[in-house]
Amino acid sequence: MGKMRKPLIAGNWKMNGSIGLAADLLQAMQPGLEESSVEVVICPPFSLLQSMGECFRETSVSLGAQNVHPQISGAYTGETSAAMLNEMEVKWCIVGHSERRAQFAETDALVRQKVGTLLQHGIQPIVCVGESLEEREAGKHESVVVEQLKNGLSGLAADDQLRCTIAYEPVWAIGTGKTATSQQANSMHLTIRRELAELATEQVASEIRILYGGSVNAANAAELLEQSEIDGALVGGASLKTDQFPGIIAASNV
Numbered sequence: 001m002g003k004m005r006k007p008l009i010a011g012n013w014k015m016n017g018s019i020g021l022a023a024d025l026l027q028a029m030q031p032g033l034e035e036s037s038v039e040v041v042i043c044p045p046f047s048l049l050q051s052m053g054e055c056f057r058e059t060s061v062s063l064g065a066q067n068v069h070p071q072i073s074g075a076y077t078g079e080t081s082a083a084m085l086n087e088m089e090v091k092w093c094i095v096g097h098s099e100r101r102a103q104f105a106e107t108d109a110l111v112r113q114k115v116g117t118l119l120q121h122g123i124q125p126i127v128c129v130g131e132s133l134e135e136r137e138a139g140k141h142e143s144v145v146v147e148q149l150k151n152g153l154s155g156l157a158a159d160d161q162l163r164c165t166i167a168y169e170p171v172w173a174i175g176t177g178k179t180a181t182s183q184q185a186n187s188m189h190l191t192i193r194r195e196l197a198e199l200a201t202e203q204v205a206s207e208i209r210i211l212y213g214g215s216v217n218a219a220n221a222a223e224l225l226e227q228s229e230i231d232g233a234l235v236g237g238a239s240l241k242t243d244q245f246p247g248i249i250a251a252s253n254v
């Protein structure tokens with residue numbers, strides 16, 4: 001049986017990229033976008049959101065941010081609010097990326113606050129979860145991911161949960177060239193879906209999209225995306241490459 005969920009390919013540019021790259025990438029993606037049934041999102045740094053919004057205006061590519069502050073305004077030097085993202089027509093926002101958890105002390109509680117703010121502003125959260133190598137080797141990977149998931153979505157109504165996308169990104173696979181095997185990834189996605197059935201409803205569990213992230217490229221995307229529980233990818237390094245990202249989009253065209 002084919003998957004009912006529409007594939008989503010999101011590019012996380014991290015602290016990279018330029019408006020020139022946006023134009024080049026758009027040109028490289030365009031032929032594939034026209035006949036594709038895939039949703040494509042690019043998450044550039046804040047400084048590029050405005051100009052990339054203009055660049056992508058007539059296209060099917062949507063814009064995402066990489067972070068948001070839970071408050072609407074105030075004395076939060078260096079931060080950006082969801083209301084500001086609304087002004088730039090940002091439709092998506094990554095929350096709880098492992099780099100933010102590790103480098104900027106982003107806790108599950110903060111992730112949950114950010115998810116709430118985004119939903120109130122009509123922005124769809126991409127909630128990242130994932131275990132470290134140590135945690136996997138200690139056999140704790142499932143419990144770590146389930147905990148992050150529970151805390152990140154706690155107390156949300158089912159229709160709000162449905163507006164979230166989950167990204168499973170094992171920390172040891174990010175930027176390392178070492179992807180999880182398709183079986184490892186699919187098995188964790190299944191665990192997440194089972195947990196959502198408990199935590200939320202069967203409908204949420206079967207309809208929510210779960211992306212895989214961690215060293216996805218044009219060569220390994222098809223095998224990952226073919227898996228029954230993998231609905232798309234959150235792509236870092238390869239989303240900056242005009243000879244890689246279009247191939248990942250093509251691989252998710254089922």
Ligand code: PGA
Pocket residue numbers: 012169173174175176177213214215216234235236237238
């Ligand atoms: P990567 O990054 O594709 O470069 O491994 C993925 C991510 O951090 O979202």
